[in-house]
Amino acid sequence: MSVFVDATTRLVVQGITGRDGSFHTKQMVAYGTNVVAGVTPGKGGQTFEGSVPVFHTVAEAVRATGANSAVIYVPPTLAAGAIAEAADAGLRLIVCITEGIPVLDMTKVMPLVRDRGARLIGPNCPGLITPGVGKVGIIPGSICAPGRVGLVSRSGTLTYEVVNHLTKAGVGQSTCVGIGGDPVIGTNFIDVLAAFQSDPDTDAIVMMGEIGGTDEQKAADYIAKNVTKPVVGFIAGQTAPPGRRMGHAGAIVSGSSGTAAEKIAAFKAAGISVMERPMDVVRLIKERLGK
Amino acid sequence: MNLHEYQARELLKAAGIPMAEGGVAATPEEAARLAEHIGQTVVVKAQVHAGGRGKAGGVKLAKNPAEARDQASRILGMTIKGLVVQKVLVVPAADIVSECYLGLIMDRESQRPLLMVSPAGGVDIEEVAAKTPEKIHRLAVDPRYGLLPHQALGLALTLYRNFDQVRAAAKIMGQLYQAFMENGGSLAEINPLATTPDGRVVALDAKFVVDDNELDRRADLAALRDESAEAPSEVAARRASLTFIKLDGNVGCVVNGAGLAMATMDLVKYYGGEPANFLDIGGSSNPEKVVNALRIITSDPAVKVILFNIFGGITRTDDVANGIVTATRQFKVDLPIVIRLTGTNEREAVTILQGVGMQALNDMDDAVKRAVALAKEAK
Structure with a gap:
């Protein structure tokens, strides 16, 4: 068992012939992910790397290959359209890596995603990986190891930092999910926490948050009420000044809300062990698992 | 990207929102001419991306064109929080009967534009939210249908008793929503939305923040960037x-x-x-x-x-x-x-x-x- 990606995943890559799409498709295939198709309008009929058929549209790819999941590497102004196309084609999982999508585009496409019953992860996220099984997105497989800790995060490279600490200490992961750094995202902390709570192969959860918004506070509330597995958490941006967007469109302290201090207090109140430094993840996870 | 107040005013005016008259000046002489045209006491306001402009001495009253020239020459070139003032806004010091607040922000929770209105305008809205949250009325607008007439009317009824003013405010809400959606807004604010002694509803101030992710596809918005203010x-x-x-x-x-x-x-x-x-x-x-x-x-x-x-x-x-x-x-x-x-x-x-x-x-x-x-x- 694992969360969101497993042996039944049949992946279509939207934007497969682009610079990022082609590079990461090779990486995903090398990791063992079942990439069944690619989509680039105008390049239908070609074959990627001699093995993956390319189609003009997602609907054609689904009809021809039985794809059930999509990953999106298309430019920002086209990405919301690509999400809509994947949802319309009936895909159950859509992972959008693209960074810089106008937020209004996301507010317009989200109702369609919900109507079609699709799960969108991202945008502006590194995707997800179930170590040893497969990955959808850009998380480097080399730093992960199979195991029983689930990880959910709003950022990319900070996730790598923490996963790397875990793997080096011999603590493997069930699934790592990057939910993305934008204000409007398809899957939030609570969705992933619920999946980890009901996953028999996950024993403990690491949650990486950051300044901006109130998702971490809501997640803490959810954990206090619904999650029985131990949770270790981190909040990035303690030194961030108010009113400045810290790279991620979602990472901005507005007025007195969305601060790191507020989020850390909510974590502690919910019984989450809070890391002061990324490296603390190993000690806290071992403590909470009684090892 | 934050727009200057004068840029935000232009944007909302273009959407049809009744805006108190006034204009922007880069020299004391221009400020004097604007004051003369307005023909009453004016406020001269520094145009920089910094809060606390008033406290820093960047917002001054002027009773006549000569005073407007003096105040503008004092404010232009001054430094507020490390930023040199290049332009001032000259607006009438309006006779105000009441002050309301209208704001639109991109709301993460509902994943929709959130319209907020309050009869307690003219002050910092965060303060209102903290002290008297019952005075703020909110509506998350479904972008598929836009702001519907009955929704705007319902909100406007929380602001005014006079039905002409209710209608006027509802219309302004629709125009503000339109401007927000058409210009890739992440925040749009009118504070205060004022009523004048003769009963008109006008915007006295304007704030607009454009989503940075819009700028690549919107050269017209990107051109509003003022690098001298950064x-x-x-x-x-x-x-x-x-x-x-x-x-x-x-x-x-x-x-x-x-x-x-x-x-x-x-x-x-x-x-x-x-x-x-x-x-x-x-x-x-x-x-x-x-x-x-x-x-x-x-x-x-x-x-x-x-x-x-x-x-x-x-x-x-x-x-x-x-x-x-x-x-x-x-x-x-x-x-x-x-x-x-x-x-x-x-x-x-x-x-x-x-x-x-x-x-x-x-x-x-x-x-x-x-x-x-x-x-x-x-x-």
Whole structure:
């Protein structure tokens, strides 16, 4: 068992012939992910790397290959359209890596995603990986190891930092999910926490948050009420000044809300062990698992 | 991207919103002419992207054109929070009967534009939210249908008793929503929305923030950017496709990824140092980006040490190493550089750096501790 990606995943890559799409498709295939198709309008009929058929549209790819999941590497102004196309084609999982999508585009496409019953992860996220099984997105497989800790995060490279600490200490992961750094995202902390709570192969959860918004506070509330597995958490941006967007469109302290201090207090109140430094993840996870 | 007040006024006026008259001036003479045209007591307001303009002396009353000229010559060229005032807004000091608040923000929770109105306008809305939250009425607008007439009317009824004013306010809400959606807004505010002695409803002030992600496809909005109102280092960073925010410390940080960049700043602080900046070189690795990053950081005289923290994923660490070497050849870097890199092509990167006598660390904590120690020695 694992969360969101497993042996039944049949992946279509939207934007497969682009610079990022082609590079990461090779990486995903090398990791063992079942990439069944690619989509680039105008390049239908070609074959990627001699093995993956390319189609003009997602609907054609689904009809021809039985794809059930999509990953999106298309430019920002086209990405919301690509999400809509994947949802319309009936895909159950859509992972959008693209960074810089106008937020209004996301507010317009989200109702369609919900109507079609699709799960969108991202945008502006590194995707997800179930170590040893497969990955959808850009998380480097080399730093992960199979195991029983689930990880959910709003950022990319900070996730790598923490996963790397875990793997080096011999603590493997069930699934790592990057939910993305934008204000409007398809899957939030609570969705992933619920999946980890009901996953028999996950024993403990690491949650990486950051300044901006109130998702971490809501997640803490959810954990206090619904999650029985131990949770270790981190909040990035303690030194961030108010009113400045810290790279991620979602990472901005507005007025007195969305601060790191507020989020850390909510974590502690919910019984989450809070890391002061990324490296603390190993000690806290071992403590909470009684090892 | 924040628009200046005068730019926001133009945008809302174009959407049909009744706006108190007034205009923008770059010289005292222009300010005097505007005051003369308005023909009553005016307010002269500094146009800079900084809060607390009034307290800094950047907002002044003027009873006649001569006073407007004097006030404008005092305000133009003054420095507010490090920013030089290049333009002033001249508006009538309006006779106001009542003040309401209208605002639209992109709401993360509902994932929709959220319209907020309050009869308690004219003051900081966050204060109203904290002290008298019952005085703010909210509606998350479904972007598929837009703001429907009955929704706007319902909200307007919380603001006014006179039905002509209710209708006028409802119309303005619709226009504000339109302007927000058509111009890629992440915030649009009218505070105050005032009623005049003759019963008209007019906007006295305007604030508009454009989603940065819109600027690539909207040249018209991108053209509104006023680089003179920004820190020069941040302008240089944006031109080089870097995300840079200047802070007050002395440890210059170069990191890939926003989350890791924030965590690096936090760790500098944890080990007793102060970060000089937030700098994200982004995902794709391009040696030129590293060169630009170093140029920007070394131009800050407060910086005593430069700390690289690179976790290679998409970013190839050998590209970063090449960028560091190229930069040190192109210009003299007199500061100590501490480099932490791990991940994609790490071995190649270490070889490149060793070739020029530089060391690379593998661990984030080790690197941060060393950088903090070097910054302290340099004092």
